[in-house]
Amino acid sequence: MASKKQGRSFPSITRCDTSETASYESIAADLDGTLLISRSSFPYFMLVAIEAGSLLRGLVLLLSLPLVIVSYLFVSEAVGIQILIFISFAGLKVRDIELASRAVLPRFYAADVREESFEVFDKCKRKVVVTANPTLMVEPFVKDFLGGDKVLGTEIEVNPKTKKATGFVKKPGVLVGKLKRAAIEKEFGNEVPDLGIGDRSSDHDFMALCKEGYMVPPSKSARPVPSDRLKNRLIFHDGRLVQRPDPLNAIITYLWLPFAFVLCIMRVYINLPLPERIVPYTYAMLGIKLKIRGNRPPPPSPGTPGNLYVCNHRTALDPIIIAIALGRKVSCVSYSVSRLSRFLSPIPTIALSRDREADAARLTALLQKGDLVVCPEGTTCREPFLLRFSALFAEMSDRIVPVAMDCKQSMFYGTTVRGVKFWDPYFFFMNPRPTYEATFLDRLPDDMSCKAGKSAIEVANYVQKVLGDVLGFERTGLTRKDKYLLLGGNDGKVESMYNGKK
Numbered sequence: 001m002a003s004k005k006q007g008r009s010f011p012s013i014t015r016c017d018t019s020e021t022a023s024y025e026s027i028a029a030d031l032d033g034t035l036l037i038s039r040s041s042f043p044y045f046m047l048v049a050i051e052a053g054s055l056l057r058g059l060v061l062l063l064s065l066p067l068v069i070v071s072y073l074f075v076s077e078a079v080g081i082q083i084l085i086f087i088s089f090a091g092l093k094v095r096d097i098e099l100a101s102r103a104v105l106p107r108f109y110a111a112d113v114r115e116e117s118f119e120v121f122d123k124c125k126r127k128v129v130v131t132a133n134p135t136l137m138v139e140p141f142v143k144d145f146l147g148g149d150k151v152l153g154t155e156i157e158v159n160p161k162t163k164k165a166t167g168f169v170k171k172p173g174v175l176v177g178k179l180k181r182a183a184i185e186k187e188f189g190n191e192v193p194d195l196g197i198g199d200r201s202s203d204h205d206f207m208a209l210c211k212e213g214y215m216v217p218p219s220k221s222a223r224p225v226p227s228d229r230l231k232n233r234l235i236f237h238d239g240r241l242v243q244r245p246d247p248l249n250a251i252i253t254y255l256w257l258p259f260a261f262v263l264c265i266m267r268v269y270i271n272l273p274l275p276e277r278i279v280p281y282t283y284a285m286l287g288i289k290l291k292i293r294g295n296r297p298p299p300p301s302p303g304t305p306g307n308l309y310v311c312n313h314r315t316a317l318d319p320i321i322i323a324i325a326l327g328r329k330v331s332c333v334s335y336s337v338s339r340l341s342r343f344l345s346p347i348p349t350i351a352l353s354r355d356r357e358a359d360a361a362r363l364t365a366l367l368q369k370g371d372l373v374v375c376p377e378g379t380t381c382r383e384p385f386l387l388r389f390s391a392l393f394a395e396m397s398d399r400i401v402p403v404a405m406d407c408k409q410s411m412f413y414g415t416t417v418r419g420v421k422f423w424d425p426y427f428f429f430m431n432p433r434p435t436y437e438a439t440f441l442d443r444l445p446d447d448m449s450c451k452a453g454k455s456a457i458e459v460a461n462y463v464q465k466v467l468g469d470v471l472g473f474e475r476t477g478l479t480r481k482d483k484y485l486l487l488g489g490n491d492g493k494v495e496s497m498y499n500g501k502k
Contacts, residue, residue, distance in 0.1 A: 010204070010207060010213040010214055010215045011214055011215070012214065012215055012216075012217055013116055013117060013120060013197060013214045013215065013216045013217075014116060015214065016120050016195070016197075016212075016214050018119050018120055018123060024120075024123060024124045024125075024194040024195050025124065025125050025126060025194050026124055026125065026126035026127075026128070026188070026191075026193040026194050026195070027120070027121055027124040027126070027127055027128065027193055027194065027195040027196070027197070028128045028129075028130050028184050028188075028193040028195070028196045028197075028206060028207075028209075028210060029117070029121055029127070029128070029129055029130070029195075029196070029197045029198075030129075030130060030131060030180075030197065030198040030199060030200075030203050030216075031129055031131040031133060031138060031142075032131070032132075032133070032199075033199035033200065033216065033218070034114070034117055034197055034198055034199045034203075034216045035113060035114060035117050035118065035121060035129065035146065036109065036112045036113060036114060037112050037113075037114045037222045037224060038112050038246075039199060039200075039218060040246070041081070041084070041132075041133055042065065042068070042084065042246070042247065043108065043244045043245050043246045043250075044105055044108065044109070044133070044137065045061065045084045045085070045087075045088040045137075046058055046061055046062070046088075046245040046250055047100065047104055047105055047108065047239065047241065047244075047245060048088050048089070048092075048097060048100050048101070048104075048105070048137060049061045049087065049088040050239075050240070050241065050245070051100040051103075051104045051238070051239045051240070051241075051418075052092050052093075052096040052097050052099070052100040053088070053092055053096075055257070057087070057088070058245070058250070058254075059254060060087055061084070061087045061088060062247070062250050062251065062254065064083065064087055065247060067083060068080050068083050068084055071083055076176075077132065077174075077176045077177070077202055078132070078173060078174040078176050078177075081132050081133075081154070081174045081176070082168075082169065082173075082174055085134060085154070085156065085167065085168075085169060085174075086167035086168065087167075089134070089156055089165040089167050090165060090166060090167025091164055091165070091167070092164060092165050093162075093163060093164050093165075094136070094158055094163050094164065094165060095163070095489075097136055097137070097165065098136060098140075099418060099487070099488065099489060100239070100418075101136060101137050101138070101139070101140050101141075102140040102486070102487070103236075103237060103238035103239065103417065103418065103486070103487040103488070104237065104238055104239035105137065105138075105140070105141055106140065106141045106144065106145055106234060106237065107234055107237040107239075108244045109138075109141045109145070110141070110145055110227060110230055110234055111224060111227075111244070112224060112244075113145075113146070113224055113225040113230065114216065114222050114223075114224070114225070115222070115223045115224065115225045116216075116222075117197060117216055118146070118225045118229070120195065120197065120214070121146065121197075122146075122147065124194070124195060126149055126193075127146070127147060127148045127149050127150075128148070128149060128150045128151075128152060128184070128187060128188075128193065129142050129146070129148050129150070129151050129152070129153075130152040130153070130175065130180050130183055130184060130206060131151070131152070131153045131154075131175065132153070132154055132174050132175050132176045132180075133153055133154065134153055134154050134155070134156050134169075135151050135152075135153035135154065135155060136153075136156060137153075138151055138153060139151045139153070144231065144232050145230045145231050145232055145234075146230070146231065147231045150187065152175065152180070152183040152184070152187060153175055154169050154173075154174050154175045155169060155170040156168075156169055156170070157169060157170050176202050177202045177205050178205050180202075180203065180205060180206040181205040181206040181208075181209060183206075184196075184206045184209055185209065192209050192210055192211060193209070193210045193211070194210065194211050194212065195210055195211070195212050195213075195214070196208075196209065196210030196212070196213045196214075197213070197214050197215075197216055198213075198215065198216065199215065199216040199217070199218070234383065235381070235383055235385050235476065235478065236381070236382075236383075236478075236482075236483045236486050236487055237382065237383075237487070238416060238417045238418055238419075238487045238488075239413065239416075240412050240413055240416065240419065240427055241253070241411075241412065241413070242409055242410060242411055242412060242413060243410075243411065253411065256411065256432070257430075260411075260412075260430035260431075260432075261430065263286075263287075263429070263430065264426045264427075264429035264430045265426075266286060267283075267286050267287075267288060267429040268425065268426065268429060270282060270286070271283070271286075271346070272344070272346055273346075276323050276324050276326070276327050276328055276329065276346075277327035277328075279324045280292075280324060283324075287432065287433055287434075288429070288433075288434055288435075288436070289433060289434070289435040289436070290321070290324070290325075290435075290436055290438075291435065291436070291437040291438070292325045292437075292438050292440075293437070293438070293439040293440070294439050294440030294441060295440060295442070296325060296326055296327075296440050297326075297401055297440070297443065299326075299328055299370075299371070300370060300371065305367045305368055305397060305399060306330075306366075306367050306368075306369065306370040306371035306372055306399070307371050307372075307397075307399050307400075307401050307443070308367060308371075308372055308374065308393060308396060308397040308399055308400050308401065309322055309330065309371065309372065309373045309374070309401050309403050310374055310375075310376060310389075310393055310400055310401070310402050310403065310463050311373065311374075311375055311402070311403040311404070311405045311438075311467075312375070312377060312381075312386055312404065312405050312467050312471070312473070313375035313377045313378075313379060313380045313381065313387075313405070314380055314381075314382075314405050314406060314407045314415075315380055315407060315414040315415050315424060315425070315428055316334075316341075316380075316414070316415070316421070316424050316425060317407075317414070317425055317428060317436065318373070318375060318405050319332035319347060319349075319373040319375075320345070320346060320347055321405070321436050321438050322373050322403055322405075322438060323346070323347045323373075325438045325440070326371070328371075329347055329348070329370070330347055330370065330371040330372065330373050331347065331348040331349075331350060331366050331369070331370065331371070331372050331373070332347060332348070332349055332350070332372070332373040332374070333349075333350050333351070333352050333359075333362070333363065333366070333372070333373075333374055334349060334350075334351060334352065334375075335351070335352050335354065335378060335480075341421075341422055350362065350366065356392065359392065360392060360395065360396065363392070363393070363396045364396055367396060367397055373403075374393045376389040376390040376391075376392070376393050376460060376463075377389060377390075377480070378390060378479065378480040379480040379483055379484070380415045381483075382413065382415065384471070384472065384473045384474065385473055385474050385475075385476050385478075386464055386467060386468050386471075386473050386474070386475045386476065387476060387478050387479060387480070387482075387483070388464075388476065388477045388478060388479050389460040389461070389463060389464045390460065391455075391456035391457045391459070391460040392456070393460070394449075394450055394454075394456040394457075394459035394460050394463075395450055395456045398444075398446065398449035398450070398451050398452075399443065400443065400444045400449070400459070400463065401440065401441065401442075401443050401444075402441040402444070402463050402466050402467055403438055403439065403440055403441065404437075404438070404439040404441065404467050404470040404471050405436075405437070405438055405439075406436075406437045406471060407428070407434065407435060407436045407437065408434065408435040409428060409431045409434055410431050410432060410433065410434075411430070411431050411432065412427040412428070412430050412431055413427065413428075414427045414428025414429075414431075414434075417483070417484060417487040417488045418487065418488050439470055441466060441467075441470065444459070444462075444463070448462055
């Protein structure tokens with residue numbers, strides 16, 4: 001046996017046999033500091049506080065960090081975690097916590113998975129994670145990305161009438177020390193796990209039950225697992241924060257917020273009334289980096305239809321950036337845009353109805369008046385993937401110009417699923433130095449059009465391939481509906497999104 005149980009002394013995880021001949025049926029593993037590189041769960045509670053709650057709740061949690069640290073070190077680990085749970089969860093709808101745990105946390109957890117621990121965990125057939133964190137918070141990631149079978153975690157107390165978290169936990173309490181051992185005994189019964197891995201002395205109780213136990217020591221050189229090694233690819237995620245809100249990043253973010261608000265108002269409303277050909281210069285003066293590549297087509301001649309600019313969708317600003325790059329007004333269409341957003345848009349924005357014949361007639365009429373921008377993905381995607389292209393645009397014109405769009409945000413994302421979409425451009429402009437890139441490609445050849453006998457689906461797939469090759473993005477068959485079902489629990493239609501928030 002690889003551990004000396006009586007003396008509570010366990011060897012390092014590096015001594016665990018991960019060869020192909022090793023045969024481990026089951027494993028019980030801690031999360032923070034064990035399967036994850038970071039030993040602190042504070043950033044993840046911070047994400048729940050902000051994304052399921054508000055920036056104000058996040059600020060309260062940040063200001064309470066000294067109390068949490070003192071309680072954790074000098075009172076007990078359980079008290080420190082209980083304070084984190086109370087501030088982060090109290091008064092929040094359980095559904096909002098669930099959605100944040102499924103839509104926001106996995107991206108940050110996935111970047112923090114420790115390689116040597118995951119190698120051991122992944123080789124076992126039955127995988128159980130035992131953690132002091134709330135089960136509700138970690139279960140989606142553990143099951144979907146680590147391949148875990150069961151999460152034994154702290155259970156939060158919920159008001160049965162309001163379906164809101166009270167901020168307290170169910171008995172037996174925060175799962176630390178002997179409570180972890182009791183949870184393992186209850187889960188495995190007379191059988192014991194083949195392996196137990198943890199990172200701190202409070203994990204020794206449950207590790208001593210296992211046939212072999214290994215410690216995961218803190219290490220600045222610990223490497224994260226490559227994302228393609230996880231059980232699922234991370235294509236969709238939500239939330240406003242780009243960087244993980246560890247204490248230093250959280251402090252910087254809150255200190256930047258007042259300046260960011262003033263700056264974004266200036267960036268939006270100074271440029272709003274200006275002609276498009278002037279905006280690149282004001283963007284540069286206001287710290288917005290604009291990169292335009294490729295040959296920009298001239299405006300259509302009188303009496304001829306406009307060009308149909310087909311772009312991948314990164315943020316709601318895509319059509320506006322194309323107009324700025326062209327130096328003239330263009331129209332754009334969208335499935336879900338509010339009247340206020342249409343009113344404030346510097347370019348004509350027309351809402352589509354999801355009625356194919358009506359939308360086709362509307363697109364044809366717009367092209368007769370001038371240039372038109374469409375985003376056939378139907379929704380934004382933050383990661384380097386392209387969603388399935390709707391084929392409707394291919395039937396409308398043979399003057400199709402693909403435009404590859406990309407953007408860089410260092411602090412806030414300018415897109416959201418669960419939040420208020422009106423604020424998307426403002427959050428983008430709250431970044432210190434946001435960057436937007438637009439690459440104009442050659443117009444599609446005449447033989448690659450519906451008039452030349454190609455089907456609309458063939459044309460759409462060809463445009464998707466061309467854009468994917470230029471951007472280096474992977475093409476997928478996923479749709480707007482797939483994204484919203486995963487991140488928001490609805491199908492992405494305005495009425496569904498409204499009803500889901502009731």
